[in-house]
Amino acid sequence: MSFVSSLLAQMTLKEKIGQMSQFNNDDDEKLENSVKNDDVGSVINEVNIDVINELQRLATQESRLGIPLLIGRDVIHGFNTIFPIPLGQAATWSPELVETCANIAAIESSNSGINWTFAPMIDISRDPRWGRIAESLGEDPYLCSVLGSAMVNGFQGENLSDKNSIAACAKHFAGYGASESGRDYNTTNIPENEFRNVYLPPFKALADAGVSTFMASFSDLNGVPVTGNSWLLNDVLREEWKYPGPVVSDWGSIPQLVTHGFCVDEESAAFEACQAGVDIEMASDTYAKNLPLLIKNNKVSLEQIDTMVNRILLLKFDLGLFDTPFTESTLLEEKLNSNHLNVAKQVATKSCVLLKNSKQTLPLSKAKISSLAVIGPLADDGYEQLGTWVFDAKPSQSITCLNAIKKHVGDSVDVSFSKGLETSRSINQEGFNDARQIALSADVALMILGEEAILSGEAHCRSNIDLPGCQEQLINAIYETGTPIVLVIMAGRPITLEKVLPKVDAVLFAWHPGTMGGPAITELLFGETCPSGKLPVTFPRNVGQIPLYYSQKNTGRPASDATFVDINDIKVRAPQTSLGMTCAHLDTHFSPLFPFGFGLSYTQFEYKNIKVNKHLVNIGENVEITVTISNVGNFDSEEVVQLYIRDLVGSVTRPVKELKGFQRVYLPAGQSEKIVFTVHTDELAFYNRQMKLKTEAGLFNVWIGSNSDTELKTEFEVVIQQD
Numbered sequence: 199m200s201f202v203s204s205l206l207a208q209m210t211l212k213e214k215i216g217q218m219s220q221f222n223n224d225d226d227e228k229l230e231n232s233v234k235n236d237d238v239g240s241v242i243n244e245v246n247i248d249v250i251n252e253l254q255r256l257a258t259q260e261s262r263l264g265i266p267l268l269i270g271r272d273v274i275h276g277f278n279t280i281f282p283i284p285l286g287q288a289a290t291w292s293p294e295l296v297e298t299c300a301n302i303a304a305i306e307s308s309n310s311g312i313n314w315t316f317a318p319m320i321d322i323s324r325d326p327r328w329g330r331i332a333e334s335l336g337e338d339p340y341l342c343s344v345l346g347s348a349m350v351n352g353f354q355g356e357n358l359s360d361k362n363s364i365a366a367c368a369k370h371f372a373g374y375g376a377s378e379s380g381r382d383y384n385t386t387n388i389p390e391n392e393f394r395n396v397y398l399p400p401f402k403a404l405a406d407a408g409v410s411t412f413m414a415s416f417s418d419l420n421g422v423p424v425t426g427n428s429w430l431l432n433d434v435l436r437e438e439w440k441y442p443g444p445v446v447s448d449w450g451s452i453p454q455l456v457t458h459g460f461c462v463d464e465e466s467a468a469f470e471a472c473q474a475g476v477d478i479e480m481a482s483d484t485y486a487k488n489l490p491l492l493i494k495n496n497k498v499s500l501e502q503i504d505t506m507v508n509r510i511l512l513l514k515f516d517l518g519l520f521d522t523p524f525t526e527s528t529l530l531e532e533k534l535n536s537n538h539l540n541v542a543k544q545v546a547t548k549s550c551v552l553l554k555n556s557k558q559t560l561p562l563s564k565a566k567i568s569s570l571a572v573i574g575p576l577a578d579d580g581y582e583q584l585g586t587w588v589f590d591a592k593p594s595q596s597i598t599c600l601n602a603i604k605k606h607v608g609d610s611v612d613v614s615f616s617k618g619l620e621t622s623r624s625i626n627q628e629g630f631n632d633a634r635q636i637a638l639s640a641d642v643a644l645m646i647l648g649e650e651a652i653l654s655g656e657a658h659c660r661s662n663i664d665l666p667g668c669q670e671q672l673i674n675a676i677y678e679t680g681t682p683i684v685l686v687i688m689a690g691r692p693i694t695l696e697k698v699l700p701k702v703d704a705v706l707f708a709w710h711p712g713t714m715g716g717p718a719i720t721e722l723l724f725g726e727t728c729p730s731g732k733l734p735v736t737f738p739r740n741v742g743q744i745p746l747y748y749s750q751k752n753t754g755r756p757a758s759d760a761t762f763v764d765i766n767d768i769k770v771r772a773p774q775t776s777l778g779m780t781c782a783h784l785d786t787h788f789s790p791l792f793p794f795g796f797g798l799s800y801t802q803f804e805y806k807n808i809k810v811n812k813h814l815v816n817i818g819e820n821v822e823i824t825v826t827i828s829n830v831g832n833f834d835s836e837e838v839v840q841l842y843i844r845d846l847v848g849s850v851t852r853p854v855k856e857l858k859g860f861q862r863v864y865l866p867a868g869q870s871e872k873i874v875f876t877v878h879t880d881e882l883a884f885y886n887r888q889m890k891l892k893t894e895a896g897l898f899n900v901w902i903g904s905n906s907d908t909e910l911k912t913e914f915e916v917v918i919q920q921d
């Protein structure tokens with residue numbers, strides 16, 4: 199008999215239900231008693247190492263069977279050292295860096311006794327109004343799968359029982375990002391085919407990558423809230439995918455089955471969640487209160503409880519907690535590790551996306567400017583630059599843009615500063631005058647605007663995603679001075695910038711860049727490094743375009759420049775059929791403001807000679823696609839080379855483009871390189887009408903370029919081999 203089976207065999211029902219209960223630590227004494235009495239198997243939100251060690255002592259030495267605790271925390275984008283928000287990390291398109299960030303977060307958090315993070319969040323996010331887009335890896339299933347798996351590897355390391363490894367959690371399973379109108383916790387209605395082709399692939403990828411836990415979403419999925427959705431949690435996750443680990447509920451999501459109108463009371467909620475296979479209840483006590491009766495009345499079987507508890511005990515065993523429940527801290531508390539800071543700078547640098555750079559305004563040159571006006575509420579705010587989901591870092595350890603710029607330019611450039619607005623939301627324009635004055639006497643106005651941290655993240659959704667408050671008016675005021683404007687935006691989501699763009703000369707989108715945001719942005723602005731971030735999400739022109747994503751379907755009447763009619767060009771009483779009759783709005787262009795994958799550099803890359811190694815590709819074979827990329831500008835730089843395909847005809851209609859590969863390459867100025875992508879026909883499979891994953895024969899277009907709007911294309915045909 200294995201260690202875990204023999205332990206399980208000794209447990210009482212009360213002890214088993216205790217393992218299924220996770221407590222939020224809001225009362226030390228209550229928690230300590232619960233641990234001693236075997237009423238709790240995991241704890242959320244305790245980060246004090248002494249308290250955690252004492253809880254582990256009580257669990258292992260004073261409870262009847264000595265079972266250690268899972269200690270969970272939302273370690274989302276760093277612990278003490280804060281990296282860019284996940285959406286910003288996704289803009290690096292670098293699985294290696296994303297993995298390193300997660301690894302550092304694991305090192306720092308495990309040093310406090312944490313052994314489980316509720317990350318990565320891999321909800322496909324196509325609605326920038328939704329505040330949680332900040333925590334996501336963007337809109338694309340492929341990018342999200344690759345980067346999400348990298349995060350899992352970073353958190354979990356080679357071996358879960360290593361001192362610096364923590365268990366990861368694939369969340370929020372599934373479809374949460376499709377909340378109607380981008381309002382958090384809202385209903386989702388996703389047809390099964392789209393669900394399988396778009397929303398599930400990242401979760402499948404993480405299950406395959408060995409993620410230790412899954413979290414059931416709060417949301418209502420096609421009428422059945424996920425926390426009680428046996429089809430999703432049992433049939434798909436456990437039966438189809440063979441995922442062996444535990445599923446945790448989201449915060450209070452079991453009692454919320456009553457609020458959804460899915461269950462009549464908490465007893466029924468406990469029953470439904472248990473049937474669906476939710477093993478651990480987060481923060482509420484519906485299981486503790488109702489499972490004993492449900493078992494007594496034979497509604498829930500003891501075998502079922504044993505299966506669930508077995509998964510939890512196995513996780514504890516894999517984490518090595520039975521051998522080493524205690525933590526000895528090896529990191530200094532007051533000082534951040536310099537290697538961690540270097541990585542934070544590097545990731546922030548590669549996450550910044552250059553959206554505009556007219557007249558080569560950037561990079562700034564210390565030799566060419568003598569004065570710089572730094573303006574904006576986010577220029578010198580170590581707290582706001584950290585972004586959402588930051589509990590365990592000290593904002594005083596952040597380096598702001600203003601500080602980094604002053605340090606960088608020394609005495610060579612005269613740097614003046616004015617906030618202009620008190621916060622990103624302010625509507626009080628009293629500070630405009632001061633800002634205008636410093637801009638008037640400067641060579642360049644550097645405006646650092648955007649969203650405060652609190653405007654994105656859980657339950658922080660916006661119906662309007664323009665720059666909040668009076669920031670557009672502040673830009674207008676500075677624009678009137680005639681001084682060139684470089685705009686840096688820190689935000690947790692795409693911002694609608696159509697009105698602002700003509701007023702500014704350059705735009706660098708920095709997301710919430712984390713602890714080292716200041717130095718990273720400064721080095722980019724002054725050309726020490728070249729921007730290389732690429733958008734992991736489409737930037738719309740206005741909210742009316744949402745949802746807007748690159749991998750849309752073609753429709754029967756796709757919009758085109760040839761047929762597009764602007765509202766201002768419509769003649770009075772024009773006959774109905776005189777318009778383009780295509781899939782477009784009259785009052786905005788059908789294209790996005792910036793497409794998925796977009797990002798400029800200080801240099802220019804030229805793509806040519808796209809080729810396939812064979813035109814006919816048998817199902818089961820690889821096809822190689824090559825391209826030559828040349829750095830024809832003056833800066834050494836990295837570029838993210840992107841490969842897109844289109845399956846021209848499918849038994850279920852296919853998107854107009856789908857990302858199937860990418861490579862971040864370094865190319866010095868003047869050099870060329872041949873880039874090779876290998877795609878197996880399995881990677882062209884999609885769920886068909888029978889919900890079977892199949893590659894269909896037929897013609898495929900393939901593009902390689904620097905964003906999803908690339909034109910350089912060739913084709914190949916997938917054929918079924920005749921024997």
Ligand code: BGC
Pocket residue numbers: 272316369448449656
């Ligand atoms: C969120 C989860 C998070 C949990 C614990 C919930 O409100 O939806 O993503 O992990 O709280 O803090």
